[in-house]
Every structure is written in C-alpha cells, then in structure tokens.
Amino acid sequence: MELQNYVINDIKPLNFTDKIGDLKVLFNQLTYSHIPIMNNNVYMGCISETDTHCFEGSITISDCNYAIEGFFVRPTTNWLDVLEAFAQNDSNIMPVLDQNNKYLGYYELNDIIHLFNETPFFSEPGGILIVEKGINDYSFSEISQIVESNDAKLLGAFISKMDGDLVKITLKIANASLNEVIQTFRRYSYNIVSGHEDDTYIESLKERSKYLDKYLNM
Numbered sequence: 001m002e003l004q005n006y007v008i009n010d011i012k013p014l015n016f017t018d019k020i021g022d023l024k025v026l027f028n029q030l031t032y033s034h035i036p037i038m039n040n041n042v043y044m045g046c047i048s049e050t051d052t053h054c055f056e057g058s059i060t061i062s063d064c065n066y067a068i069e070g071f072f073v074r075p076t077t078n079w080l081d082v083l084e085a086f087a088q089n090d091s092n093i094m095p096v097l098d099q100n101n102k103y104l105g106y107y108e109l110n111d112i113i114h115l116f117n118e119t120p121f122f123s124e125p126g127g128i129l130i131v132e133k134g135i136n137d138y139s140f141s142e143i144s145q146i147v148e149s150n151d152a153k154l155l156g157a158f159i160s161k162m163d164g165d166l167v168k169i170t171l172k173i174a175n176a177s178l179n180e181v182i183q184t185f186r187r188y189s190y191n192i193v194s195g196h197e198d199d200t201y202i203e204s205l206k207e208r209s210k211y212l213d214k215y216l217n218m
Contacts, residue, residue, distance in 0.1 A: 003082065004075045006112070007096050007105040013038045014061060021057030023047065032093045036106065037061055037068055043095060043103040045070035072097045075104065082112055121156035126174035130160065130193040131185050135167050138190070146188060147173055150180045168193055 013036035014023060026035055027049045034046035045068035047061065055064050072095040073082050086094055092109040117123070131143075140157060147154045153174045161168040173181060182192050 003077070003079055003107065003112075003115075006107055006115075007075070008108065008111075009105040011035070013043070013103065015039065016044070016060065016062040016065065018061055019057060020052060020055045020059050020061060020064070023052045023061065024057055027052060034069070034089075034091045034093050036093075036095050036103065037065075038103065043072065043097060043101065044068055045072075046091065046093070046095060048091075071095070073107070074099065079112060079115060082107060083116065086112065119156070121172050124155055124172075124174060126153075126155050126172045127178045128194070129171045129173055129178060129181065129185075130168055131171065132166055132168050132191040132193050133189065135162065135165050138167060138169065142188065143169065143171070146184050146190075147171070147181060150177075150184055151175065152181055 011026070011030065011032070014026070016037065016039040023035060032049075034048050035052075036046050037044045039062075044065070047064075047068050051064075051067040055067075061068075069089065071085060071089045071091070073085050075096055075098060077085075082094060086092070086109050094107040094109070094112075096104045096106060098104055143157060144154055155172040155174050157169055157171045159167050160170040185192060
C-alpha cells in the first residue's frame with residue numbers, strides 16, 4: 001500500500017506564537033482530535049482538543065508547550081504500524097515527517113481504516129473462524145496446513161486475544177465448507193470459539209443430547 005498518496009494538508013499547523021484561542025477556534029471548525037504545532041518551521045508535536053480547553057485563550061501555545069505530544073510517522077512506515085500509532089496516541093490525525101524531520105502533512109484515521117477495509121481479509125467473501133489453543137502449542141504453519149488440507153484458502157489470520165496460557169486466533173477462510181475445516185481443527189486439539197451457525201458437528205451433538213435426554217426421561 002502506497003500510503004504516501006494519502007498525505008494531506010487541509011489544515012496548516014499552528015505556531016508557538018499563536019494564541020490558544022486560535023486553537024479553540026480551529027477545533028470548533030474541525031473534527032480532529034489534535035492539531036500539529038510548529039516552531040520556526042520545525043515540527044514540535046500535536047496538542048489535543050481536550051488539553052486546549054484547559055487553557056485560557058489569551059495565552060500563547062508556547063506558554064503550555066508541555067502539553068504538546070511529539071508523535072509522528074514516516075512516509076515509509078508500514079500501514080499496520082501507522083494504525084498502531086493512531087491507537088497508541090488516541091488520535092484521528094497522524095503527522096508525517098520525512099527522514100530529515102521535515103513536516104510533510106498528515107494522515108487521517110478514516111483514510112487508513114478505509115485502506116484496511118479494502119484488504120482481502122475484509123473485501124473477499126469467506127467465513128470467519130476463531131480458534132483457541134495453548135500459547136506454546138499452536139503455530140501458524142500448522143493452521144495454514146489445516147486450512148489448505150481442506151482445499152480452502154486462508155485470506156488472513158491474526159492473534160485476536162491472549163489470555164494467560166491461551167491464544168485466540170481469528171481466521172478468514174475462502175473456498176470451503178467451514179464444517180470440514182472446523183472438524184479438522186478439533187482433531188488437532190484446537191478449541192472452536194466461534195464459527196458459522198451451520199456447524200454440523202455441534203448440531204449433531206445437540207441432537208444426540210436431546211435424544212439421550214428424551215430416552216432417560218422415558
């Protein structure tokens with residue numbers, strides 16, 4: 001993904017000499033969580049809307065520079081790392097600096113999420129399956145082998161949760177009946193956390209349980 005094409009400059013960074021009141025006006029006009037701040041054409045960081053409203057409008061930005069957060073990414077930063085930077089800084093705007101620390105513009109969170117939604121994991125048809133196994137017992141090579149042994153295609157996989165000694169892995173699978181894949185995962189001692197509703201193995205167990213209950217209650 002060429003993220004450089006998504007660098008925008010719709011707003012001009014404010015300067016140390018600008019008033020906090022100018023920031024408040026800008027935040028009232030925009031939906032951004034942060035605004036980039038410059039000092040003599042050098043990027044200093046971003047200040048948040050929440051912090052801005054804690055200060056008097058008559059003082060300058062330099063008077064409260066301790067509230068400036070110095071986060072940014074590079075044009076070459078991987079898109080997953082860019083998403084992580086957004087999350088870590090609780091921001092919907094991400095300044096972009098070149099290798100000489102020159103301010104180039106910023107990314108908008110919505111643009112990056114849109115790119116994420118265009119990946120095959122989201123855009124291609126397929127079934128979602130969540131499996132669980134011990135943190136020392138699973139491997140992605142084994143997971144791929146299980147999926148592909150059922151003539152299916154793995155569109156994506158990621159660790160969606162780690163809880164003690166267990167990991168949950170979310171998979172998107174195409175070109176197969178999930179029933180066969182699910183049963184193969186069970187044979188490899190994976191716990192099925194979530195699959196499609198037509199898990200015939202589960203339905204079969206339910207039917208047998210109902211039959212047993214009926215038999216015992218005769």
